[in-house]
Amino acid sequence: MGDHDGPADCIFCAIVAGQAPARVVHETDDTLAFLDINPITEGHSLVIPKAHATDLHDIGPDDLAATARSAKQVAALLTERLGCDGINLLHATGVAAWQTVFHLHIHVLPRVDGDLAFPFPIRGSSADDLDALHRRIVGG
Ligand code: 5GP
Ligand code: ZN
Numbered sequence: 132m133g134d135h136d137g138p139a140d141c142i143f144c145a146i147v148a149g150q151a152p153a154r155v156v157h158e159t160d161d162t163l164a165f166l167d168i169n170p171i172t173e174g175h176s177l178v179i180p181k182a183h184a185t186d187l188h189d190i191g192p193d194d195l196a197a198t199a200r201s202a203k204q205v206a207a208l209l210t211e212r213l214g215c216d217g218i219n220l221l222h223a224t225g226v227a228a229w230q231t232v233f234h235l236h237i238h239v240l241p242r243v244d245g246d247l248a249f250p251f252p253i254r255g256s257s258a259d260d261l262d263a264l265h266r267r268i269v270g271g
Contacts, residue, residue: 141183142234143183143232159200161180163178163179165177173213174212174240176238177236178236185233187222205239217241219239
């Protein structure tokens with residue numbers, strides 16, 4: 132989409148096209164899932180739509196739904212095969228959110244008890260601040 136030029140400028144499009152290698156763990160007509168080359172946890176996989184979309188703003192609802200469905204299936208596959216205790220689904224849209232590959236993907240992270248420290252400090256907020264924020268978001 133946009134000024135995107137296919138496998139020549141997108142590593143995940145190159146994987147879909149068979150022009151770059153990947154350890155594929157799951158595939159449907161519209162999606163592909165493969166092991167992350169630099170895993171955070173054992174079995175860390177990425178689920179992508181085959182059709183290029185940059186991020187959550189760019190992707191259409193059908194491709195997003197297909198990608199989410201595949202993420203559920205990959206979570207089940209990894210749980211069955213690796214015997215993990217839990218799953219995190221992570222997604223990044225935008226550099227500020229740590230996106231580094233600009234072809235939408237959902238990270239599927241198999242988790243075992245005690246493997247990672249919780250990475251996000253709790254911000255905290257007063258009820259008044261939450262009320263003001265709520266008005267900013269929904270209007271009124
Ligand atoms: P992001 O930071 O955009 O949410 O995540 C991008 C992910 O893609 C990273 O976890 C990174 O390790 C992974 N990645 C980048 N290039 C490749 C590649 O060529 N092959 C595979 N399998 N994973 C990649
Ligand atoms: Zn792409």
